[in-house]
Amino acid sequence: MFERFAAAEELQISIAPEKLFEIGNFTIYNSMIYGWISSVAIIIILILARKKLKVGSIKGPAQLLDAGVEFIVKTMENTLGSRRMAVKYAPLFATIFFFIMMSNLMGLLPGVGHALTYDGINLLRPFTADLNGTLAMAIFGIVVVQIIAIKEAGLKGYGKHFFPGKLYNPATYLIGAFEIFTEFTRLITLALRLFLNIAVGEILISVFSDLAGYAGPLAGLPFTLLEIFVGMLQAYIFVVLMAAYLSLAASHSEKIELEHA
């Protein structure tokens, strides 16, 4: 009876997503399927919860949504230093926050990984445990941050973020080149941080469950609890870092300086 819980096969570790099948020239990977499932789950949950939302006291699970959005707006207000911008761009940041958190937490459900297979390949893999997925999210995030910064600070203010000094000074161009390089390192670290935290967490759980043999579920439990914490923390860090990059890029705006004064 206990053999059912033990890892019967060799320990399987995969850092890259695996190919499931092809439709025409389009290859379907296992992380894509779970990404779609979690997107659909979020859309259904949010549409159902939206009907419960109203001004005044809210009862039931919709409170969580209310608290989550309020939390995002508060955090963004602290980071951006402006209530107007926080409320204006809350939809974007709340979407990213809820999607990353849902993907991370759904990756810990039973059935993900080697439990369900298709042709000997894992059917489900959390979307955030795929470097392609997190890289796509990071590129989208950084590009949107640049667009919002241009919109808020104007092209001149945005250029001042990269070339802050006088234009006849050669050091200004050196700093500008370094700033542009920094933007790319931000992109890479944003993607790698999310991907590695989730992928390594999955590996950690499987390694310790494998080491413990028959006590596998017991040994995996503390790491699963840790991963719940890490999953929520990474969603928070991703959003806050995006907001911090936005506030840095838009800091030369006159509108925001006026609000402070």
Next chain:
Amino acid sequence: MDLFAEAVNTTVIAKGLLLGFGGIGPAIAIGMIGAAYMNGVSRNPESAKFLGQLFIFIGLAEVFGILAIAGFFIVQ
């Protein structure tokens, strides 16, 4: 040198060094971040509200340790 490579499994040594040295940096960093936070809170209890920022800096430092763990699985 071939004899040495046959007698000793160098991959295991490499992985051990990678994990050990890769863990040192982030461990020190997280310790210093936590110490600075406790220092600040004990001097001024109102600064306890910066717990969120604490986790962001831990997240920034943590990546380098996790990079080492990822390298552990890449080294063959």
